[in-house]
Amino acid sequence: MTIISASNLIKTYKDSVDSSKSFNAVDGVSLDIHSGEIYGILGPNGAGKTTTLEMLEGLKDIDEGDAFINEINVQDYPYQVKQIIGVQLQANEYFDNMSLYELLNLFSALYNIKNDPIELLKKVNLADKAQAKANELSGGQKQRFSIACALVNNPLVLFLDEPTTGLDPQAKRSLWDLVSNLNKTGMTIVLTTHNMEEAEFLCQRIAIMDYGKIIAEDTPQNLIDQHASDKPKEVIGGNMEDVFIALTGHGLRD
Amino acid sequence: MFNSPRAYLTKVFIQIFLRNKQYILFSLILPLVILGIVGLNDGDRDPIDIGLADNANSDLSKQFVASLASNNLFNLIQESEEVLRDDLINGDLMIALIIPADIGNQANASKIKLLVDKSQVQFIQTIKPILDQSLLSIERQITGNPPMFSLFVEDVKSRSQGYLDFLLPGIMAFMLMNLSIAGSGFNVVEFRRRGILKRLFVTPIKPIDFVIAIVLARMVIVLGQLSIIFGFALFALDANIVGSIINLYLIIMLSVLMFLTLGFSLGSLAKTQESVGVLAAIFIYPQLVLSGVFFPLESLPEYIQPFAEILPLSLVAEAMRSIASDGLNMVDIYLNIIGIGVWIGIGTMISTRLFVWKEVAG
Numbered sequence: 318m319t320i321i322s323a324s325n326l327i328k329t330y331k332d333s334v335d336s337s338k339s340f341n342a343v344d345g346v347s348l349d350i351h352s353g354e355i356y357g358i359l360g361p362n363g364a365g366k367t368t369t370l371e372m373l374e375g376l377k378d379i380d381e382g383d384a385f386i387n388e389i390n391v392q393d394y395p396y397q398v399k400q401i402i403g404v405q406l407q408a409n410e411y412f413d414n415m416s417l418y419e420l421l422n423l424f425s426a427l428y429n430i431k432n433d434p435i436e437l438l439k440k441v442n443l444a445d446k447a448q449a450k451a452n453e454l455s456g457g458q459k460q461r462f463s464i465a466c467a468l469v470n471n472p473l474v475l476f477l478d479e480p481t482t483g484l485d486p487q488a489k490r491s492l493w494d495l496v497s498n499l500n501k502t503g504m505t506i507v508l509t510t511h512n513m514e515e516a517e518f519l520c521q522r523i524a525i526m527d528y529g530k531i532i533a534e535d536t537p538q539n540l541i542d543q544h545a546s547d548k549p550k551e552v553i554g555g556n557m558e559d560v561f562i563a564l565t566g567h568g569l570r571d
Numbered sequence: 572m573f574n575s576p577r578a579y580l581t582k583v584f585i586q587i588f589l590r591n592k593q594y595i596l597f598s599l600i601l602p603l604v605i606l607g608i609v610g611l612n613d614g615d616r617d618p619i620d621i622g623l624a625d626n627a628n629s630d631l632s633k634q635f636v637a638s639l640a641s642n643n644l645f646n647l648i649q650e651s652e653e654v655l656r657d658d659l660i661n662g663d664l665m666i667a668l669i670i671p672a673d674i675g676n677q678a679n680a681s682k683i684k685l686l687v688d689k690s691q692v693q694f695i696q697t698i699k700p701i702l703d704q705s706l707l708s709i710e711r712q713i714t715g716n717p718p719m720f721s722l723f724v725e726d727v728k729s730r731s732q733g734y735l736d737f738l739l740p741g742i743m744a745f746m747l748m749n750l751s752i753a754g755s756g757f758n759v760v761e762f763r764r765r766g767i768l769k770r771l772f773v774t775p776i777k778p779i780d781f782v783i784a785i786v787l788a789r790m791v792i793v794l795g796q797l798s799i800i801f802g803f804a805l806f807a808l809d810a811n812i813v814g815s816i817i818n819l820y821l822i823i824m825l826s827v828l829m830f831l832t833l834g835f836s837l838g839s840l841a842k843t844q845e846s847v848g849v850l851a852a853i854f855i856y857p858q859l860v861l862s863g864v865f866f867p868l869e870s871l872p873e874y875i876q877p878f879a880e881i882l883p884l885s886l887v888a889e890a891m892r893s894i895a896s897d898g899l900n901m902v903d904i905y906l907n908i909i910g911i912g913v914w915i916g917i918g919t920m921i922s923t924r925l926f927v928w929k930e931v932a933g
Contacts, residue, residue: 374773376769376772376773396775396777397775399773399774399775400775404773406766406769406770406773407766408765408766408769408770409766410765410766410767410770411767411770412583412587412767413587413591414587414590414591415583415586415587419583419586423579423580423583424774426575426576426579426580427576427579427580427771427774427775427776428576428774428775429575429576466770467773470774
């Protein structure tokens with residue numbers, strides 16, 4: 318069953334140098350995400366991953382195209398959509414001088430619901446940090462806390478924007494376990510990443526974006542078979558990183 | 572007005588403010604110190620030091636000196652003319668009277684020389700009429716002529732008003748401006764820069780809920796801060812409040828609303844924390860000088876007065892002063908209230924037009 322469907326999404330920005338020119342940060346993206354899957358959007362920096370996500374989340378206007386989450390039109394009913402989704406943003410800053418416990422209470426209140434902060438913190442393994450301030454947390458703890466914030470409304474869909482960027486391997490593994498466990502409860506998860514291992518390990522399906530367009534979409538194994546089967550790696554050919562380079566074809570982006 | 576997410580966010584904003592003890596202390600300390608200095612010095616005027624050299628040393632001159640000395644406006648310092656001249660040059664004295672040797676010569680009026688330090692021109696202009704008046708009454712005492720006219724000063728306001736009573740509404744107006752601008756403009760830019768605003772709008776809260784929460788929270792904060800200042804002036808410094816305190820608070824609330832909308836406008840215009848600081852300075856400092864907070868607007872150059880009168884802070888300071896010092900009611904200051912209303916309209920228009928609520932984090 319489809320829970321997120323988007324057709325031909327376009328987001329246009331003015332060129333920051335020459336304002337008479339404009340470019341499409343997202344250029345005709347169509348998505349069909351199934352209920353209960355972990356769907357990954359892969360791509361180099363500036364490919365349009367975050368913009369696509371924020372259009373689906375109702376944080377950015379959709380210039381052209383349509384998006385539906387659980388059959389609700391995002392453009393027409395952004396507040397209804399926000400009720401049923403959880404969002405973890407790239408930036409994880411919160412009000413100063415507030416404990417994690419208080420922040421979770423605040424976020425629950427913004428949905429006009431009550432949700433036990435301790436239960437939420439237990440889910441992300443931070444129950445002992447309930448009275449700590451957000452800026453006292455380590456990188457991995459901060460990411461886990463931001464997932465706890467995204468869970469306050471028991472969302473149908475959880476959006477994670479580069480959840481493991483900047484984390485050490487242990488913190489990364491612990492976050493993967495968390496995401497897998499949430500997915501096992503039936504939650505649909507959409508994440509962006511440029512970590513190939515993460516895409517391969519977590520995602521049931523992957524879309525690869527470049528220059529605002531989706532240039533490939535399939536299961537990790539199918540993508541490897543199609544685009545990187547000739548690369549010698551272990552017994553099954555190359556890994557997702559090889560797929561990525563084969564498809565986007567260039568090195569550093571910024 | 573008080574749906575639950577809004578009320579909760581309001582509570583959180585107040586809570587955040589109350590936990591910032593250092594900010595609370597610093598924002599209170601300056602107004603308290605200024606009022607304290609003025610308030611404690613607001614009793615009797617210090618007598619003015621006047622140098623006096625009696626070159627005549629006659630009965631008449633002695634009588635003159637005795638009458639002058641009995642006037643408690645002046646503190647006479649009797650020295651020789653040379654010493655007084657040196658004191659004037661050194662700046663130890665601002666004014667000196669020299670009684671000529673031929674005083675009392677009825678053929679022509681005695682010229683009493685007034686030695687002054689010209690750099691203190693403002694002071695001398697103020698003191699000269701008082702001095703003239705004193706000389707005249709001394710002359711009448713000595714000559715025994717009854718005065719033909721006498722100026723009887725009747726204070727129509729007939730209450731004691733000191734500089735403190737002038738300053739208090741102005742300081743409160745200035746403080747409410749700073750607190751309101753900091754609470755809207757600075758907060759919005761800071762929350763936007765750190766991505767906090769975006770995080771809030773991930774939830775189904777609407778921009779209007781956020782704005783109302785900030786306005787309500789700031790209202791509580793500013794009223795609390797001003798009440799501390801007001802209470803200090805009222806109870807510790809014996810300030811006189813003639814008008815209705817309820818009216819005063821109504822004007823304060825209206826003014827907080829005005830400066831919050833103007834602060835949101837500054838926050839919408841400025842993209843970075845640095846530029847909001849500069850914008851706020853451009854907004855605040857001219858008003859500090861041009862709004863009659865520390866001295867009356869009438870002392871400004873004529874051509875700038877019409878402009879100064881419509882500044883937001885002028886409207887507020889004058890309205891508050893009219894109530895606190897002159898006992899006027901809300902109807903009497905309707906022009907100020909309309910002016911504040913117009914600024915609220917301008918602030919609301921700019922901030923709603925320019926602030927891109929959807930794309931809060933760029």
